[in-house]
Amino acid sequence: MMSTPVVKIIMALTVGIVIGAGVVTLRDSQHTMVDAQKGGADEKKPLYWVAPMDANYRRDQPGKSPMGMDLVPVYEESQGEDKFGPGVVKISPHVVNNLGVRTGKVISGALQQHINTVGYVQYDEHKLVHIHPRVDGWVDNLYVKAVGDEVEQGQALYDLYSPELVNAQKEMLVALNQADQQLIEAASKRLRALKMSTDFIEQLIKTKQVRQTVTFYTPQSGVVKNLKIREGYYVQPGTTMMSIGQLDHVWVEVEVFEREASLIKVGLPVVMTLDYLPSRSWQGQVDYIYPSLDASNRTLRVRLKFTNTDKALKPNMLARVQIQSDSTQNTLLVPKESVIRTGSQNRVVLALGEGQFKSVAVEIGRIDEMHIEIISGLNEDETVVTSAQFLIDSESSKSSDFKRMTFDEKPKSVWMQGEVHSVTEQSRQINVTHGPVDAWNWPEMTMDFDVGQEVDLDALKVGQTLHFEVTLLESGSYQVTGIHIMAEPQIPTATVKGVINHVSHRDRTVNISREAIEKWNRAAATMDFVVDESLPLADFKVAQEITFTFEVRDDLVIVDIKGVNSGEHDAHTGH
Structure with a gap:
């Protein structure tokens, strides 16, 4: 005979057509079976009846559950000391x-x-060249006509x-006529400083003929990114005539996101896809990690950086990328579907x-x-349940050595x-x-949504597209508790003194x-600026002597x- 009987719930789960007439018997792991000689003992009577799909639905007599299924009897059982601790359940093999x-x-x-x-796809700015004149003058002939034109290195x-x-x-x-080698060398250096080509200088020395116009050539192959001039334009040092990318x-x-920042390293492989070519992917790598975190968006x-030999990638295309972080070695892993995740506790069966x-x-x-x-709670080579674990967990949690879990498939946020x-x-x-x-x-x-x-x-802002976190409050209402807005690129801005030389009402340029711009390490210069519409x-x-603020966009x-x-503003921006 047993000394101190302990009540253990034995549930039979009849799960529709899948289980049929199979009965799930839940016992403690060290339940002491009644001795074979006591086989003639009186048949046990049920303590109560429960719904097979809801253990909280109990009745004192047989009947139907709210789902129309037969109620399952629950019997009293005795158990001895359990070597696995409380909460162990046993299921018949066929069930x-x-x-x-x-x-x-x-x-x-x-x-x-x-x-x-x-x-977004962008030009490699390390390979972006801006074309500026070194002198005042007029553009007589223009050999590139539009943004996007392809040019080869050395092309006019x-x-x-x-x-x-x-x-x-x-x-x-004059230096050649005087046969003064020092003057010739000085004149040659000046011509090179004004960006005249070596062929042009050699031809000048050979023919001794002064040309009224000088042809300038592209320093690299690429495409025209910006084109700010046309034939007949007057240009000055500092005028951005065009860019070659x-x-x-x-x-x-x-x-x-900030929580993922520690995973990012220079050189990590990256896979990129584009909406307009969904069947193709590009392999690249992390080229640079900016030194500061955006304070507003975290x-x-x-x-x-990606190789683009066939020119399929165009600037401003939307790209979807997957950065593959370094793998973590020698860590405990379980199948993803085995973990029962709740707001207060994570568990496995x-x-x-x-x-x-x-x-x-x-x-x-x-x-x-x-x-x-898995950081803690399991050991290597243990076995976990990867399917049907919710049914088992609902019974085990009743008497396990932690508070019973109320599983809610609906996350709070x-x-x-x-x-x-x-x-x-x-x-x-x-x-x-x-x-x-x-x-x-x-x-x-x-x-x-409440915020x-x-x-x-x-x-x-109205019209803004963003990611936002919504949390279900205890009152049953929904509230926005977090936002993430992709940062817009910052426009470089400088404030400096200057003197107005010319005003063009036709194209709104001055x-x-x-003066010099110290924060950019730029010397004093004379150049054109576009006036904002405001x-x-x-x-x-x-x-007029002015102090003015300008932004570096496609133009200044x-x-x-x-x-x-x-001491007072003569004009105000609308920004």
Whole structure:
């Protein structure tokens, strides 16, 4: 006879057609069987009846569950000391078969994480060349006609007439006539400094004929990125006439979340795909990691580099990239589907052998496509359940050595993507059209969300597309608790003093002799600037001394000016 009987629930789970008439008997791992000689003992009577799919639905007599299934009897059983601790359950072998219980091993191996993000194809700025004149002059002939024209190294770009170039040629002829080697060398250096080609200088020495126009050639092969001149244009030093970019290699700039920053290293392999060529992928690598984190979005900018020999990658194309981080060696891994994840606890169901199972709590780490890293709670070569573990866990958790889990398939927080239609500051609400949310079984919808106090409401703008986190509150309402906005590129800006030389009302440009820009290590120069549409040209006077602010866009654009001595703005930008 047993000393102290302990009550253990034995449940029979009848799972529709799959299980049929199979009965799942849940016992403690060290349940002491009644001695064979006691086989004639009285048949045990059920304590109560429960629904096979809901152990919380109990009745004192047989009947039907809310789902129309027969209630299952629960009997009193006694047990001895359990070597596996409380919470062990036992399932009949044929029912294990019917339930489709599958298992997998806890292994030690490498975890390979992938970081998915998006970016835009750009020119390789290391190979981007800007063409500027060294003298004042007029463009007589222009050999490239449009942005995107392909050019080969040494190809003629434009002919320039400049009195200064004519004088430099005459100085060479004077030196040649005097047969003064020092003067010849000095004149030759000046011609090279003015970017005249070696062939041109040699021809000048040979023919001793001064040319009124000088032809200038492209320093590299590539495509014309910007073209700011036409035949007849007057140009000066500092005028950006055009840019020549190469497409043999391209850059893609992306952003990754702060939590993924530690995984990024220079040289990591990257796989890129484009929407317009979905069947093709490109292999590249991480080329540069920017030194600072974006303070508002908590993202890190990363530059990727790709080979583009067939010129299929075009600047400004949207690219989807996957950065393959270094694998983590000698870490404990379990199949991804084996972990039961909740907001308060993560657990797996251990297969102990002989039909015995037990739920145990685990601490998880990183996750890849197939596995989850286990930091604590399991040992190598243990066996975990990878399917039907929720049924077993629901019974094991009743008496296991941790608080019973209330499994909720609906997570408390999810990230989704959407477009902002309106922002109401008074009530801290936004109206958003978001995409489907699989975790909550939501279709694409347009709806209002409250915005949590921890979110910067000023960062939300109408028409903005962003990722945002929505949390289900205890009150049953939904609240935006986090946002992620991809950072826009910063426009370089400088403020400097200068004197206006010329104002062109036709193309809204002014020629200014400006002072040096110390923060960019730029010497003083005379150059053209475009006036922003928000500034009236009437405020720009020839010979006027001004302090002005300009932005480096495709052109150098003045966005604010004031007179040097007035102390007040003569014009204000609309920015």
